Amino acid sequence: MEINTTTTSTQVLHRGRGSFSWRALMLLTAAIIAIPVLIIVASLLQNYSPVWEHLLDTVLRDYVLNSLLLMLGVGSGTLVLGVSAAWLTAMCEFPGRRVFNWALLLPMAMPAYIIAYTYTGMLDFSGPIQSALRSHFDWGFGDYYFPEIRSLGGAICMLSLVLYPYVYLLVRVAFSEQSTAVLEASRSLGKGPWKTLFLVALPMARPAIAAGVSLALMEALADFGTVDYFGVSTFTTGIFRTWYGLGELRAAAQLAAFLLLFVFILFVLEQYSRRRMRFHHNSVQQKPTRIMLKGWRAGCAFLLALTIVTAGFLLPALQLASWASERLASTDVSGFMTLVTSSFTLAAIASTCCLVLALILAYGKRLHPGPLERQAARVSSMGYAVPGTVIAVGVLIPFAWMDNRVDALMREHFNISTGLVLSGTLAALVFAYVVRFLSVSLQTVDSGLARIRPSIDESARSLGKGPLQVLQHIHLPMLRGSVATALLLVFVDVLKELPTTLILRPFNFNTLAVRAYELASDERLADAALPALAIVLIGLLPVTLMTRTSSATAAIHPRAKQLNKDHHE
């Protein structure tokens, strides 16, 4: 009896300590991840520098107005493209539907700034289209009107073309999960197919549409490359200019805080829509009967889908390929390889860091399901909503502060100046990537873990394995697929990320994205094609992953997946 009591109490003690350390680890992770955003928010409470008044007088109005117009434009653009693509592929049958089902995802591989460079090259005065028009009609300069791509309208078009897949993915899942019976109920109550679409199918997909559009808008707000290249003043370009051009870190942070406010509104909208999706979820009882499109209707559907894919992916990809092959002979191969190596190394480090933290958070949440743990995981995955520019500024401030403290300390005691040890290093950059992309790996690992039934954990534990052994022997082997996916997704996202890298990269350190940006800014579009094409090709990897897995996990992109997962809870 006596012995028994002792054993029990040590076990309890042991368990208590184990859970404490997991919890501490999770909270610490969440706290560190939250630092950049907290610093940005806190900057609102600081003194406003004279620069701020200057901004207020001159450009702030433009930033707000352009950002709003951009959101309005990209919102409508992605809505129309995404919903019609989803409706065609989920609810109708027409020749080529199966191919378009995945082909419509291809534009996801195309970063907005790259499609912007490509279209600019194609549509410029000296580009192939205008040249062809001039020679065909024998026009000269100024003889004709041609829309200017480097404008707000152009930016809206470019962003809509590559961001509509967010809407498409979510709405397609929503459509295909709609109970056929509900649509049939509408038919039997006297509404024809079109009325059923507008009265039942679309309203039921409303939460998915809202969630998809808010995700697209978050990306649009985060975009720096496109608006910068097109000379459209928005918050992101403003933040960059305030920091880079004026050297005003605090004013940049305050601008970033305003951008965060926009993002926050979208975030709330997205969360709200996601909650509502649960109510709108019907169990699928029967395979949906697709509307058979025939004759000219089928032709229109085919042409529409083809146009979207061509404009969003095929055409720019072909243009990039043709430029790249033109310049291949004169390319500095070893220089390019250095670029590739440094980009890949950076992306590999960042994705590994994300994965480790994601495993800690996801596993901790599973081990000790509690409100505190859930919140920690939640806070750690806020980054997906925060634009890279904002995170970069938020990382720069604490790192610079630490550098100054170290420098002062060293000078005081050893009389040596250390200069900037941290802020100009890869450490700052990797930290910023982790903040921004942790959610990507966390959600992938999370949903992988969710597929492992708790009874498996319990049986392993009852067979005498501790939490770490369960992780090692049961979960990690079973999670291999999710782990690989998490690594790949962050890897690709890091390769594509432009503004964070641009602001935080160490001196003379270049990545594919930054190089493409620099060359394009110098109007050397054809030279920018090779790094751009490399990014696009690697960007295709996650897209193929999405198309390979069945429609149930169609929303494998974690940002979309997060929605999908909640939706099934």
Add this chain to the structure above:
Amino acid sequence: MNSQLALQGVAVSYGDYTAAQEVTLSLEQGQIGCLLGPSGCGKTTLLRAIAGFEQVSAGTIKLRGQAISRPGAQLPPEQRKVGMVFQDFALFPHLNVQRNVGFGLHAMDRKSRAQRVQEMLSLVNLEAYAKSYPHELSGGQQQRVALARALAPNPEILLLDEPFSNLDSELREQLATEVRQLLKRNGVTAILVTHDQNEAFAVADQITLMRDGRVVQIDTPYNLYHNPASEFVAEFIGQGSIITVSVDDTGELDNGLGILDMGHRHWQAGESLRLLVRPDDVEYDDFSSLSLPIVSKSFRGAHYLYELGLPDGQSVPCMTPSHVDRSVGQTLSVKFNLQHVVVFPALKEAQS
């Protein structure tokens, strides 16, 4: 021609697979029919063909004398004036109860629509929930909304696809009775699809029993139980066993105990027949000289259902009050009391 609904030689096929064929049945105005059968027998397919969601490959479906389905000529579902209650109720999740019920009333003006919705809600006792959303309602309430929604446009016929299968079993029977009363009171012609005979008995005036896409028997519940047309029907409906009996020299049935002389009918001497024995055909009787060994027993609350062995190795069911508690291996005194003698020819295959 007078019937509300008439199916004449209807077949439904998907490619090579024929889900239903040679279905002929009709339903009078105000009658409640039922398509009953094991899963996969084609009953739901048939219902969906009536609703216009499946195309017929042969035969015609007529509603009030007007052909609504013929091979190659289908009236779209929305023009059929057919109301449907779906298995999962299929309520519109984005509309509240009131707007769900009013959904099919597009032809009415706002005022009469509101009035009709009110009327339907009071019919199903859900006035208090007019503003609620489907996810806020219980299963039984959702079902009533689905019923009200389907009935609101005054359909020529109401189709119910397994309407009780998503509900708790205690609720089921009660709701089935309520639904029947409601339909009868309002003179609604309806067809119910179910695999549950108790539901069919509780709701329907006329049951169409189906098997492998074909109609096996169309009859009243009473006749289906007491006068099954085949061994399949006898086995599917109610409990009981079918035993092989021989006809003795005097033309009486004999199961080896010589106790089946009921003086009803006489059969050809020497013939071998299959006899349906329901649990209530074998009565518990302490004074009976016949006692049979108990092979198995199962407790049914108010009753025990015993399985009793016959000398020739076959067994018959026997229902007793549950205070008659014997163990397996003991014997039970019984007497045979066959009010309805149901026999089938011995060649089993010839029947089905």
